[in-house]
Amino acid sequence: MAGFDHAPPPFFKRGPAPLALLTFYTLLSLAVFVVDLRFRSLDLLRQSVALVVDPVQRVAQTPGSLVDYARNYLEGIRSLQLDNDELRHAKLSTAPNLLRLEQLEAENDRLRKLLVVKERENAKGQVAQILYTARDPFSRKVIVDKGQQSGVVAGQPAIDEAGVVGQVTRVFPFSAEITLISDKDQAVPVQIVRSGQRSVVFGLGNGQMELRYMPANADVQVGDVLVTSGLDSVYLQGFPVARVVNIERDSAYSFARIFAAPIAGVENFGEVMILDPRQPLPPPPPEAKSRGSDGSDKPGLRPKKKRAAKGN
Amino acid sequence: MQPTFSSSRILLPVRPWFIYLSLIVALLLNFLPTAHWPGMPDWVALVLCFWSVREFRRVGMGWAFILGLLMDVADGAVLGQHCFAYVLLAFASTSLSRRLLWFPLPQQALQVLPLLLLTQVVQMLMRLAVGADFPGWGYFVGPLIASLLWVPLTFVLLLPQYQPVEQNPDRPI
Numbered sequence: 001m002a003g004f005d006h007a008p009p010p011f012f013k014r015g016p017a018p019l020a021l022l023t024f025y026t027l028l029s030l031a032v033f034v035v036d037l038r039f040r041s042l043d044l045l046r047q048s049v050a051l052v053v054d055p056v057q058r059v060a061q062t063p064g065s066l067v068d069y070a071r072n073y074l075e076g077i078r079s080l081q082l083d084n085d086e087l088r089h090a091k092l093s094t095a096p097n098l099l100r101l102e103q104l105e106a107e108n109d110r111l112r113k114l115l116v117v118k119e120r121e122n123a124k125g126q127v128a129q130i131l132y133t134a135r136d137p138f139s140r141k142v143i144v145d146k147g148q149q150s151g152v153v154a155g156q157p158a159i160d161e162a163g164v165v166g167q168v169t170r171v172f173p174f175s176a177e178i179t180l181i182s183d184k185d186q187a188v189p190v191q192i193v194r195s196g197q198r199s200v201v202f203g204l205g206n207g208q209m210e211l212r213y214m215p216a217n218a219d220v221q222v223g224d225v226l227v228t229s230g231l232d233s234v235y236l237q238g239f240p241v242a243r244v245v246n247i248e249r250d251s252a253y254s255f256a257r258i259f260a261a262p263i264a265g266v267e268n269f270g271e272v273m274i275l276d277p278r279q280p281l282p283p284p285p286p287e288a289k290s291r292g293s294d295g296s297d298k299p300g301l302r303p304k305k306k307r308a309a310k311g312n
Numbered sequence: 313m314q315p316t317f318s319s320s321r322i323l324l325p326v327r328p329w330f331i332y333l334s335l336i337v338a339l340l341l342n343f344l345p346t347a348h349w350p351g352m353p354d355w356v357a358l359v360l361c362f363w364s365v366r367e368f369r370r371v372g373m374g375w376a377f378i379l380g381l382l383m384d385v386a387d388g389a390v391l392g393q394h395c396f397a398y399v400l401l402a403f404a405s406t407s408l409s410r411r412l413l414w415f416p417l418p419q420q421a422l423q424v425l426p427l428l429l430l431t432q433v434v435q436m437l438m439r440l441a442v443g444a445d446f447p448g449w450g451y452f453v454g455p456l457i458a459s460l461l462w463v464p465l466t467f468v469l470l471l472p473q474y475q476p477v478e479q480n481p482d483r484p485i
Contacts, residue, residue, distance in 0.1 A: 018373075018403060025373045025399040029380065033392030037442055049385040057386055060343035134388035135347050137451055138444040141388050160364055170388075177388055182444055205445045 045168070050172040061132050061133050123236050125275040126150060128158075133176065140183040140205070140267075142166075146274060147174045155234060158272040163240035163264035164188060164228060165272050176274075180266050181241065190241050191229035195219045198229050201242055201260060207267065209242050209257035216249050220258055233278050240264070321475040326367055330472055334359055335371075335379065343386060350450045353458030356383060357431050359403045360398060360468060361424060362462075365413065368406040376402035397434040401427055421462035428455035431461070 015021075036042045146152050148171050156168045156179050157276035166186070170177040181188055184205030191198050197219065201209050202281060224244040230237030242260035249256045338359040346352055356379050363371035380395030387394070404427050405412075412420055432455055440446065 018406060021373050022399065022403045025377050026396065029392040029395035029399060031392075032395065033390055033438065036391035042446065046385055046391060049381060053382055053386045056340065057343045060340050061345055132345060133348065135342070136389040137447040138439045139388070143388070185443070232384040294390035 027218075047172055048171070050175070053173055054172060058131065068132045077217060080211075091195055123275055125156075125273045127271055128152075128176070128274050129179075129271055134177065138202070140180040141169070142178050142180065143175050144178055144272060144274070147172050149174055149177050152274055152278060156277055157235050157239075157275050159239055159275060160264045160268075160270065160272050163242075163262070164235065165264045165266055167234065168274060178272065178274075181264075182209060182262055182266050188235065189229045189231045190226040191237075192220065193223075193225045193227055194221070198231065199226075201226055204259075208245075209260045209262060209263075211244070212255065214256050214258055216251065216254060216256045218256060218258075220244060220247060220256070222247060224284050225263070226260060233280060234277060236275065319372065322475065323470065324475060326347045326370075326473055330368060331363055331367060332368060334376070334469055335363070339379070339382060339386075342383065351453035351457050353461060354428070354431070357398065357401060357428055358458045358461065358465060359469070361401055361427055362465060364402045364405040365409040365424075366469075368409050371402070372406060373399045374404045390439070391433050393438050397431045400434060401431045404430065417466060419462045420466075421459045424462050425455060425459035428458050431455070 016024075032042065036046075037208045076211070102214070127148060128146040131143045131145050134141040134143060142257055144158075152171050153166055154171050158168065164181055166178045166180040166183070168176050169179040179186055181201075182203040182205070184203055186203040187200050189198070190201045190211075199211050199214055201211050203209050211220070222244050226241045226244070228235040228237060228239045228241055240263045241263050244258060245261045246259040247256060248258075269312075335356070338355040341347075341355040360371065360376055360379060364376070377395050377397035380393075381391070382396040383394040383398075384391045405424075408423070408427075412423055415423065429452065432452055436447065436451065462471075
C-alpha cells in the first residue's frame with residue numbers, strides 16, 4: 001500500500017540545505033564537546049540519556065554474563081572444594097594476626113585517646129558489582145550497578161580485596177562510573193611503606209602507574225609498596241595502591257622515572273567495595289590562609305625585587 | 313534471490329521501521345561485550361553510512377547526532393565526540409551517495425573505507441587534542457573490517473526490498 005499515497009512525492013520539499021545543516025550540527029556537537037570537557041555542566045543531559053541507554057546496555061551484556069555464569073557453574077564442585085580448602089588454610093594462617101587485631105585496634109584507640117590524637121576513621125562502604133567496562137578506548141573506566149538510588153556520590157573511592165581500584169567519577173540513577181587508578185593522569189596520593197615518604201602516583205593509561213616528581217636520589221627501591229597516604233580527603237590511609245616495578249635514574253633529569261604496577265585486580269571483572277565518603281578534614285590553620293591571601297611570602301624579599309626591577 | 317546489487321534491479325520502497333530497527337540493532341551490537349575485541353567494527357557508523365547513502369532523505373545528520381549522543385553516553389566518552397564524527401560521516405556519505413551507487417559493490421566498499429577511517433581519525437584527533445593517549449593502531453582495524461562487511465551488509469539490509477526474480481507477467485506486483 002506504500003505506493004498509493006495521494007500526496008505528491010516530496011521532490012521539492014527538502015528542508016534546509018545540507019551545508020547549513022552540517023554547520024549547525026557541527027557547531028552544536030563542538031559546543032557540547034567543549035562544555036562537557038571544560039565546564040562539566042552537562043551531567044543532567046548525560047544522566048537523562050543514560051536513563052534510556054543503561055537498561056539497553058545491561059540487556060546487551062546479559063549473554064556474556066550468562067556464559068560466564070554457565071562456565072562458573074560447570075567448573076563444578078571440584079574447584080569449589082579446592083578453593084574452600086585453600087581459603088580455610090589461609091584463614092587459619094592469618095588467624096593469629098586477625099585474632100589479635102581487635103585487641104590491637106582497641107589498644108590503638110586507647111593510646112590515641114591518651115595522646116589526644118584524632119581517632120582513626122573506620123572504613124565502611126557498600127559492595128557493587130562491575131557490570132561492564134566502558135567501550136571508550138581512550139580511558140579506563142568501569143560501570144558498577146550502584147548509583148544515586150544507593151546513595152553513591154562522585155568522589156567515593158573503590159577498593160577490592162587487594163587494594164585501591166579507582167574512584168567514582170560519574171553517578172547515574174542506577175549505575176556509577178568508576179575511573180580506574182591506571183587511567184591516564186588519575187592521581188592517588190601515596191606513601192612508601194618502607195620509608196614513609198609521601199608522593200603522588202599517576203596512572204599512565206597503559207595499565208601501569210608512575211611515581212612522579214621524586215628526586216633522582218630518592219629512597220625508592222624496586223618492590224616497594226605504595227599505600228594511600230590519606231592526605232587528600234578522598235582515600236583513607238593505608239590501602240595498598242601499587243608496587244614499584246622499574247626505576248630509571250638518569251642524571252640528565254632531576255627526577256627519577258619510577259614505574260609501578262597496581263596491586264588490586266584493576267582490570268579484572270568482579271566486585272568492588274565503594275567506600276563511604278570521608279569525614280571532612282579540619283579547616284587549614286588560619287595563619288597559612290592569611291599568608292596565602294596576602295600574595296607575598298616574606299617582607300624581606302620585597303626590597304630585593306624592587307632593586308632588581310630598578311636595575312633593569 | 314539475487315545476492316549482488318545491480319542497477320537493472322528495481323527495488324521495492326524501503327520501510328521506515330526497518331531503517332530504525334536496523335539502527336537500533338546496530339546500537340545493540342555496539343553495546344555487546346564483543347565491542348572490546350580488537351578489530352570490531354563500529355556498527356552504528358557502518359549502518360548509518362549505509363542508510364545515508366541509500367536513503368539520505370530519511371536518515372541524515374539529525375539521526376547521526378542523536379546516535380552519536382547515545383554512543384557517547386554509553387561509551388563514557390566526552391559528549392560530542394561521536395556526535396561530531398557521525399555528523400561528518402552522514403554529510404560525506406550523503407553527498408557521495410549519487411556517485412557511490414553507480415559502482416559495483418566491492419568498489420563501493422573501497423570508497424566507504426576512507427569515510428569510516430575519517431570517523432575514527434576525527435574521534436582520535438578530538439581526544440588527542442584534549443590530552444588522551446594514542447590508542448594504538450588496532451583502533452584503525454575496525455574500519456577495515458567494516459568496509460569488508462559492506463557487501464554482506466548491503467545484501468542483508470536490502471533483503472526486505474528485493475522483488476522475486478521470476479515474476480508473473482499477469483500479476484506484476
